Amino acid sequence: MTATATTDLPMFPPEERPRGPFEILRDEDRKRWESNRVSRVRLPTGGWAWLLTRHADVRQLLRNPYVSSDSNRPGFPLLRELLPPDEQDRRGAFIVMDGAEHARLRRMLTAEFMIKNIRRIEPLIRQTVVDALDAMRAAGPPADLVTSFALPVPSMVICHLLGVPYADHDFFQSRSGTLLDRTAPLEDIRSAIDELRGYLRDLVDAKRTAVEPGDDLLSRLATERVATGELEPEELVGVALLLLVAGHETTANMIGLSTLLLLQHPEQFAALRERPEQAEDLVEELLRYLSVIRTGLLRVAVRDIEIAGQLIRAGDGVIGMLSLANRDPEVFTDPEGFGLSPAAHQHLAFGFGVHQCIGQPLARAELRIALVELAHRFPGLALTVDPADVPVRDNSVVYGVTRLPVTW
Numbered sequence: 001m002t003a004t005a006t007t008d009l010p011m012f013p014p015e016e017r018p019r020g021p022f023e024i025l026r027d028e029d030r031k032r033w034e035s036n037r038v039s040r041v042r043l044p045t046g047g048w049a050w051l052l053t054r055h056a057d058v059r060q061l062l063r064n065p066y067v068s069s070d071s072n073r074p075g076f077p078l079l080r081e082l083l084p085p086d087e088q089d090r091r092g093a094f095i096v097m098d099g100a101e102h103a104r105l106r107r108m109l110t111a112e113f114m115i116k117n118i119r120r121i122e123p124l125i126r127q128t129v130v131d132a133l134d135a136m137r138a139a140g141p142p143a144d145l146v147t148s149f150a151l152p153v154p155s156m157v158i159c160h161l162l163g164v165p166y167a168d169h170d171f172f173q174s175r176s177g178t179l180l181d182r183t184a185p186l187e188d189i190r191s192a193i194d195e196l197r198g199y200l201r202d203l204v205d206a207k208r209t210a211v212e213p214g215d216d217l218l219s220r221l222a223t224e225r226v227a228t229g230e231l232e233p234e235e236l237v238g239v240a241l242l243l244l245v246a247g248h249e250t251t252a253n254m255i256g257l258s259t260l261l262l263l264q265h266p267e268q269f270a271a272l273r274e275r276p277e278q279a280e281d282l283v284e285e286l287l288r289y290l291s292v293i294r295t296g297l298l299r300v301a302v303r304d305i306e307i308a309g310q311l312i313r314a315g316d317g318v319i320g321m322l323s324l325a326n327r328d329p330e331v332f333t334d335p336e337g338f339g340l341s342p343a344a345h346q347h348l349a350f351g352f353g354v355h356q357c358i359g360q361p362l363a364r365a366e367l368r369i370a371l372v373e374l375a376h377r378f379p380g381l382a383l384t385v386d387p388a389d390v391p392v393r394d395n396s397v398v399y400g401v402t403r404l405p406v407t408w
C-alpha cells in the first residue's frame with residue numbers, strides 16, 4: 001500500500017472477524033498500518049480522509065492552529081450523515097467550534113473543573129460509589145454491573161454538579177445513547193437533540209427565575225453569565241447538553257470496560273485493594289489501554305499543512321486515531337500489554353490541544369474512587385459469562401460494554 005492508495009478504515013464494523021474488546025487492531029492489520037505513517041481511508045459516508053496513527057503525529061494534528069473541529073465545513077470527515085446546517089441548533093456546542101468562539105465558552109467552565117474544585121467533591125463521589133455498591137449487593141448476586149454501577153455513578157455525579165434531577169436519568173441516558181450511535185437514523189438524532197434541548201431549556205429557565213439560586217453549575221452560569229448578558233440562554237442550554245452527554249457516557253464506559261479488563265487481570269484487581277496508592281497510575285494505564293473514543297478525533301484542514309512529511313491540503317479531512325497513538329511502540333515500551341508503566345501518563349485518551357477534555361480531573365477522580373471501592377468491597381467479583389460473550393457497543397462513538405453480568 002502506498003500513502004496515496006485509499007483503504008477501508010479497519011476500526012469500524014462490519015468486519016469479517018469481530019475483534020475482542022481490548023484488541024484495537026488485528027495483527028494482520030497492524031503490520032499493514034504500521035508500514036505507513038499517514039494513510040488515506042474510505043469513510044462510511046463516502047469520500048476519504050487522512051488517518052494518523054502515531055502518537056507524535058496525532059499530537060501535531062491536535063495542536064495545529066490550521067485545523068478545524070467544525071463538522072459543517074466542507075471536507076470534514078463524517079462518520080455518519082449530519083442534519084442539514086440550517087436544521088442544526090449548535091448554540092453552546094463548543095466541542096465543534098474553533099478559535100475565539102470556542103475559547104469564549106470554554107473559559108466560562110475552566111475553573112469549575114479544576115483539580116482543586118474536583119477534590120472538594122471527592123467525598124460526594126465516594127458516597128455515590130458506596131451507595132451504588134451497597135444497593136448492588138442488596139439486590140444481588142447476580143447483577144449487571146453496567147446498570148447497577150458503571151452507568152449510575154457518573155450520571156449521578158454530573159447531575160449533582162450541573163443541577164439536573166437524577167430522577168430523569170432514563171430520559172437523558174436513552175437520548176444521549178442515540179446521539180452517540182453512529183448507526184442511528186437522522187430522524188432519531190433530530191428528536192433526541194430536540195427533546196434534550198427542550199428538557200434542558202425548561203431546567204435553565206427555572207434556574208434563571210429561581211428566587212434562591214441553586215448551588216450548581218447551571219445556576220451559577222445562569223446568574224453570573226446569562227443575567228449579565230455574557231451568555232445567551234440558548235448557549236447555556238447547549239453547554240448543559242454537551243456536559244450532560246460528555247460527562248456520563250465516557251466515564252461510564254471506562255468503568256464497565258475497566259472492570260471487565262481487571263477481572264481478567266486478578267493481580268491488578270487485587271493491587272487496587274492492597275496498594276490503593278497506585279490507583280492513580282493504574283487509571284492512566286486503563287485510559288491508555290482502553291481508549292474508549294475508538295473512532296478517533298476528527299478535523300478538517302483550513303490551510304495546507306504538513307504532518308509526517310505528508311502535504312494535507314486545505315479542505316482535506318484528517319482523523320487522529322487516539323487508540324492507535326496510545327499503543328505507539330515509540331512511546332510505550334509494551335504497547336499491547338496491560339500493566340503499570342510510567343509512560344502511561346503520556347496517553348492521549350483525553351485528546352490534546354485546545355479541545356483537550358475539560359472534564360478529565362473529574363473523570364480521573366471518578367475512575368479511581370469507583371475502582372478502588374469496587375475492589376475493596378467485592379474482592380470475589382467474577383463474571384458469570386465467558387468474557388468473549390460480553391456484549392460490546394461497536395456502533396457508538398464511545399466504545400464499551402452494554403452489559404457486564406457479574407456475581408460475587
Ligand code: HEM
Nearest residue numbers: 094095246247250251254349350351354355357358359363
Ligand atoms: C474517561 C472519561 C473521558 C474521556 C475518555 C474523555 C475524552 C475526551 C476527548 C478525547 C475529548 C477531545 C475532543 C476533541 O478534541 O474533539 C474530550 C472533550 C471534552 N470532554 Fe471529555 N472525556 C471524558 C470525560 C469527560 C467528563 C466527565 C466530562 C464532563 C464534564 C467531559 C467533558 C468534555 C467536554 C465539554 C469536552 C469538549 C472540550 C472542548 O471542546 O474544548 N469529558 N473528552
